Every structure is written in C-alpha cells, then in structure tokens.
Amino acid sequence: MNGTSANALREKSCKPCEGGTEPLERDKVEQTLAELNGWDLDEGGKMIRRKWATRDFKTAVEFVNRVADVAEQEQHHPDLHLTGYRNVTIELTTHAIDGLSENDFIVAAKIDDLPVTLKKEQG
C-alpha cells in the first residue's frame, strides 16, 4: 500500500512543473490510481481518465466550470470533454514531462470532491 491516499492528495497543492523531473514509475501510478474513484490509466500509461454521465447539460457545464476553478487554483490543467450533451470526460497528464506526475493525482482527488448530480439510472 504505497499509493498516496485520496485524503492526503486532497490536502496537497500542485508544484509548478516545466520539465526536468521524471514521470512517476508505473508501480507508483497503479498504487495511487487504486486510491482514487473511477479513474483509469490510458493504454499508453501516460494519462488518467474518468467519465461522468451527469443529469443534464447545465449540470455538466457547471461541473466543468468547477473543475476549471480547481485547475486554475492548482495551475495544473486537465483536458475537458463535454459530449452527448451531458457526459463529461476528464483526462489528466503532465504535458511538461509527457507523462504522469503527482500533480495529476492531486487534481484528480480534488475533482472527485466536487459536487455533481449524476444521470438517473434507467429502469
């Protein structure tokens, strides 16, 4: 259990990253990923991704705006996709090092803490 816990990640702040550091090792990535809710590692191992099916368009837009506030506060910015009028996909990678850094997991943990109303299950 060497992954940093979600609680610990939420308490941290992103460090400015302009290259010059190594991406996290695959083991560390997988351990930290296991501490988070619903995030998957992209095939290439350089990006994490989570998808939400929200209640409606407005909910999706409000969620994306809250995510943008987190990104600005942390100065670490995810790729945001709002598709199918209420689905949000968020991808995190550290562009400066072409791989994953702790910053990606800090932002992911903070995003997981944001309120969002999900689509009602059908049937």
Ligand SMILES: C[C@H](O)[C@H](O)[C@H]1CNC2=NC(N)=NC(=O)C2=N1
């Ligand atoms: C100095 C500052 O940390 C960098 O310019 C940031 C801004 N936001 C960023 N966001 C992401 N996702 N990757 C980066 O490498 C990055 N660089």
